[in-house]
Amino acid sequence: MMAWLQLWTTGLMAFSVSLVVAEDSGLPAVEAEKRGPVEIVKKESHPVLLRQKRDWIWNSLYVEEEKPAPIPYKIGQLKSNKAVGVKKFTIEGEGANSIFTVDEKGDLFVTRSLDREHKNLYNLTARMYDGNNKLIEDSGHFVVQVTDINDNSPVFPRTYNGSISERSSIGTQVVEVKATDADDPTTANGDLKYSLTPDGDLTAFEIERNTGIISCKINTLDRETKSQYVVVVKAQDMRGMASGSTATTSVTITITDINDNKASFTRKIYELQVPEDHKVNEKIGTLELEDRDQIHNKEPIFIIPKENNKMFSAELSPNKDGNLMLRHALDYETTSSYSFIIQVKENLILPADNTKSAVTTAEVKIKVLDVDEPPVFSQPIYTFNVVEERLVNNIGTVTARDPDRASKSIRYSIPDKDCPISINQVTGQLSTLRILDRELEATHMFQVKAQEEPSGLESFVKVNIVVQDINDNKPELVVDEIFVCENDVTETVIGTLRAADKDDQPASFSFSLGSESSNFSIKDYGNNSADIMVKQGPFSLDDPKDYKVDVRISDGGRPIQTSITTLAIKSCRCDARRIPTQCKASARRMSVSVHALIAILLCILTILVIVILFVMRKRYQKDSLASMKNSGEIHEQLVTYDEEGGGEMDTNGYDVSILTSACHDGSLLRHPDRHPHPSLYAMVQKAPQPTACKGDMAAMIEVKKDEADHDRDGFPYDTLHIYGYEGPESLAGSLSSLDSSSTASNLDYDFLNDWGPRFRTLAELYGVDGPDYYHQY
Numbered sequence: 001m002m003a004w005l006q007l008w009t010t011g012l013m014a015f016s017v018s019l020v021v022a023e024d025s026g027l028p029a030v031e032a033e034k035r036g037p038v039e040i041v042k043k044e045s046h047p048v049l050l051r052q053k054r055d056w057i058w059n060s061l062y063v064e065e066e067k068p069a070p071i072p073y074k075i076g077q078l079k080s081n082k083a084v085g086v087k088k089f090t091i092e093g094e095g096a097n098s099i100f101t102v103d104e105k106g107d108l109f110v111t112r113s114l115d116r117e118h119k120n121l122y123n124l125t126a127r128m129y130d131g132n133n134k135l136i137e138d139s140g141h142f143v144v145q146v147t148d149i150n151d152n153s154p155v156f157p158r159t160y161n162g163s164i165s166e167r168s169s170i171g172t173q174v175v176e177v178k179a180t181d182a183d184d185p186t187t188a189n190g191d192l193k194y195s196l197t198p199d200g201d202l203t204a205f206e207i208e209r210n211t212g213i214i215s216c217k218i219n220t221l222d223r224e225t226k227s228q229y230v231v232v233v234k235a236q237d238m239r240g241m242a243s244g245s246t247a248t249t250s251v252t253i254t255i256t257d258i259n260d261n262k263a264s265f266t267r268k269i270y271e272l273q274v275p276e277d278h279k280v281n282e283k284i285g286t287l288e289l290e291d292r293d294q295i296h297n298k299e300p301i302f303i304i305p306k307e308n309n310k311m312f313s314a315e316l317s318p319n320k321d322g323n324l325m326l327r328h329a330l331d332y333e334t335t336s337s338y339s340f341i342i343q344v345k346e347n348l349i350l351p352a353d354n355t356k357s358a359v360t361t362a363e364v365k366i367k368v369l370d371v372d373e374p375p376v377f378s379q380p381i382y383t384f385n386v387v388e389e390r391l392v393n394n395i396g397t398v399t400a401r402d403p404d405r406a407s408k409s410i411r412y413s414i415p416d417k418d419c420p421i422s423i424n425q426v427t428g429q430l431s432t433l434r435i436l437d438r439e440l441e442a443t444h445m446f447q448v449k450a451q452e453e454p455s456g457l458e459s460f461v462k463v464n465i466v467v468q469d470i471n472d473n474k475p476e477l478v479v480d481e482i483f484v485c486e487n488d489v490t491e492t493v494i495g496t497l498r499a500a501d502k503d504d505q506p507a508s509f510s511f512s513l514g515s516e517s518s519n520f521s522i523k524d525y526g527n528n529s530a531d532i533m534v535k536q537g538p539f540s541l542d543d544p545k546d547y548k549v550d551v552r553i554s555d556g557g558r559p560i561q562t563s564i565t566t567l568a569i570k571s572c573r574c575d576a577r578r579i580p581t582q583c584k585a586s587a588r589r590m591s592v593s594v595h596a597l598i599a600i601l602l603c604i605l606t607i608l609v610i611v612i613l614f615v616m617r618k619r620y621q622k623d624s625l626a627s628m629k630n631s632g633e634i635h636e637q638l639v640t641y642d643e644e645g646g647g648e649m650d651t652n653g654y655d656v657s658i659l660t661s662a663c664h665d666g667s668l669l670r671h672p673d674r675h676p677h678p679s680l681y682a683m684v685q686k687a688p689q690p691t692a693c694k695g696d697m698a699a700m701i702e703v704k705k706d707e708a709d710h711d712r713d714g715f716p717y718d719t720l721h722i723y724g725y726e727g728p729e730s731l732a733g734s735l736s737s738l739d740s741s742s743t744a745s746n747l748d749y750d751f752l753n754d755w756g757p758r759f760r761t762l763a764e765l766y767g768v769d770g771p772d773y774y775h776q777y
Contacts, residue, residue: 060143061108065116066151075144078106078126086131092139093124100124100144116146117182148184153245154192154235155180163254166223167350168216174205174253177212179235181245193240197248200232205253207233209240214251222353223255224292259297260350263320264290264358272324275369276332287314287322287362289344292354295320303343312366314342330368333405338366374457375400375410375450382448383464384430388438389472395430398423398463400450408452419446421465430463438467439502469504471557476500477565482532483583484519484539484547485574492534494520494569499528499553507555514550514564522551532567539571541584547571 061076078089089106091097100122101109125139162175183189194212196202206217214231231251238244265287272285291298302314302322314322322344343361352358377400384396402408412428414421420433421444428448436444444465451458482495499509511522511530519537524530532549539547547569554562572580752763 060121060145063110063114063144063146065114065146065149067110067113069110069112072101072109072111074107074109076108078102078108078128087136088129088131088133090127090129091124092127094122095144096124102126114146116148116184117152119146120148120184121145148187148189150183150189150238150245152182152189154237154247156233156235156247156249160233160249160251161254162214162251163256164216164221165256165258166221167258167260168219168221170217170219172216174214174216175251177207177214177233177235177249177251179212179247179249181237183237188238188241188244190237191239192235192237195234195236195240197232197234199248200250201229202231204229205231207231214253221255223257224261224353227255229253229255257294257297258350259293259299259346259348260352261292261354262346262348262352262358262360263298263300263344264354264360265344265362266290266359267362268359269363269365270324271365271367273367273369274326274330275371276330277371277373278326278330280326280329282326284312284324284326284366286317287324287342287364289321291320299346300344301346303345305340308338308340311338312340312364324364331403332368332370333403336368336370338364338368340364370404372457373403374459375452376403377450377459377461379461381462381464383466385466385468386432386436387468388436388470391432391435393431395421395432395465398428398430398448398450398461400428400459400461402452408456410450411453413449413451414446415449416446420444421446421463423448430465436465436467438469438504439473442467471503471505471555471559471561473502474561474563475507475509475553475555476502476563477551477553477567479567481570482567483570483572483580484534485572485578485580486539486541487574488534488537488539488578490534490536493531494534495532497522497530497532497551499555501555501561503555503557505557507557510554510556512552512554514552514566517549519547520549520569522549532569541571541573541582543571 063075067073087106088104089102091100091102091108099111099114101111103109106128122144123141124144125141127135127139128137130136156177156179160175160177164172164174177194179192179194181190181192185191193209194207195209196205196207204216204218204221205214207214212233212235214233229252231253232248233251234246234248236244236246266289270285270287274284278284287302289298289300291300298320300316300320300322304312304314309327311326311328313325313327315325317323322342340363341361342364345360346352377398382396382398386392386395398412400410400412402410410428411425412423413425414423420436421430422433423430428450444467446463446465447460448463449458449460476499478498478500479495484494485492488494497511499507499511501507501509507528509528510526511524513520513522517535519535519539521533521535522530523533532551549567549569551565551567552562553565554560570583572583574580750763752759755763
């Protein structure tokens with residue numbers, strides 16, 4: 001039992017690990033119990049049941065960055081107080097066995113130069129073995145820290161600019177400048193301080209040493225004096241000590257404008273000339289201003305004396321100058337010049353710099369130029385009333401005057417030639433040319449021209465003539481279709497009567513019978529309506545006569561207008577609910593107005609005139625045709641067609657007038673002396689042969705011509721189409737009997753020799769042989 005406790009106590013015995021920092025590292029050593037080298041105490045390689053890891057009394061090793069390492073240098077040592085003859089150490093972790101190495105004695109070496117800005121610490125673990133490669137102590141964690149040196153200078157990451165309003169108070173912040181340093185910010189290497197260098201302007205601004213905030217140190221900034229400042233900021237590490245690294249940057253500070261200057265007139269007197277016909281609300285001239293402030297801060301206010309502000313006003317121009325505007329029309333004859341004092345001011349928050357030098361008042365002199373002006377009417381528009389259906393000699397008077405001093409006389413006229421109103425050229429008095437009808441046109445609008453004599457300027461004015469109504473229209477009956485049933489009894493209401501009136505006056509219609517009626521009566525209710533009632537029956541659908549009632553209507557106006565309208569009443573067979581089942585048609589007779597009758601007569605007259613003109617035209621055409629036939633000057637065209645086709649000369653034109661002289665005596669084509677003459681075409685003359693006057697072809701042509709003259713749907717009378725003849729160049733050959741022998745024919749075709757050379761071939765085929773001869777016309 002005691003042996004086991006002793007073994008357990010031995011397993012729990014602590015061991016010390018000491019780190020000895022190399023003397024050339026320059027770093028303080030971590031003290032052990034006896035201020036000797038730092039040792040790592042490991043357990044011996046003995047079998048144990050339980051093993052507890054002892055606490056390490058060291059935490060970190062330190063390596064200076066950027067230290068050259070041409071050969072590895074020692075930064076510490078791993079030791080164990082365990083009496084082990086042969087020890088072996090291994091390390092693992094970041095940079096183990098590459099950046100950091102350990103030998104058999106436990107000395108820890110660095111093999112290369114390290115950069116803290118790249119990596120500032122390395123985590124490693126250590127193990128210790130005995131000579132049999134048995135683990136004496138398990139891994140122990142330690143850290144190698146890279147200590148910083150001042151190897152980086154401050155850097156300004158961007159360009160800084162700022163702005164501040166002029167006249168700002170002291171301490172007003174402008175811009176904050178920040179620089180960066182890659183060195184350790186917890187050490188003096190990365191601790192930056194800011195300052196302004198003499199290379200920039202130091203008169204108006206300062207910088208806070210720790211924060212880099214630039215602020216104003218004066219309250220007299222004036223954009224008009226100096227609008228921009230450039231300061232140079234220096235950032236220095238090592239807490240601003242002279243040994244620290246530095247960086248500089250330029251900061252541009254713009255002074256922004258405020259309205260701290262009064263607007264000032266550039267002149268003390270403004271002289272303007274304005275024609276008297278200058279348009280109202282348009283600019284007369286510009287009053288130039290001078291203001292040192294920027295245009296968006298110019299806010300001038302113009303003040304014109306009360307006696308002149310009704311005639312003139314001042315408005316701001318796009319450049320913030322004063323545009324002098326005309327508010328009322330000028331008249332040279334009344335006032336030829338104006339003069340007044342105009343004032344300008346601004347509402348400034350701060351006292352102005354140019355209070356003493358600013359010109360805030362100026363004199364404005366305006367000279368009105370005389371212009372020959374057109375006549376001016378006394379009113380912009382004239383309105384007169386005229387009673388309809390009357391000729392009025394004095395409707396009213398239109399007056400105009402010459403506004404110039406010459407005061408020329410005025411002539412009046414109405415440009416509209418169709419206007420029913422006339423005007424006196426000298427006095428301008430209006431009168432009617434014809435009776436006006438309100439129902440046709442209630443208002444007449446036209447223009448009156450006033451012109452200076454002689455042929456001077458002119459102007460126009462609008463005139464309205466309102467036609468006033470009189471009671472000149474008869475009332476008209478308004479009623480639906482009315483019927484009476486066979487079984488209607490006395491006092492049965494068969495319809496309601498109402499009336500309409502075209503007049504504008506309110507009417508009070510009264511209804512009564514225009515003539516005695518044995519069957520019907522009218523009951524007037526006095527409210528512009530009445531009922532037509534059955535007076536006495538009986539009524540029968542078989543009764544041949546039509547029922548009607550003459551209705552008299554009075555409108556109650558002044559003068560009273562009365563009309564009588566014949567109202568047709570149908571007779572019907574009705575059921576018990578007085579619904580018609582069968583009615584006898586009856587035309588409804590209503591009175592026709594005079595205007596409607598005139599319109600109907602005009603339509604009938606127009607139709608008659610058109611018919612008469614059409615008949616005369618047809619007769620004239622026939623007479624012309626007859627005279628042309630009798631004159632013998634008609635050259636008609638005979639067109640023949642080859643039905644087979646194939647030749648370009650299937651269609652030939654002939655002078656058919658030759659055919660009219662088929663007889664030898666030439667009776668169809670004679671001269672006024674009534675004697676026969678030679679043909680129009682020269683041809684071969686054969687010996688006289690017995691001929692047939694008016695051969696078959698000539699007779700046929702006459703028949704066809706007569707048909708063409710009387711056939712409206714056919715071809716024109718001067719064009720004859722005959723089919724059955726082939727062209728001379730047809731490739732199909734002839735199918736007619738022209739090529740057959742004519743010996744058996746009982747017709748004499750020798751007269752074809754008289755028709756000219758174009759019929760020579762036809763004469764040779766059908767004619768009798770004989771000597772050829774020509775006739776010349």
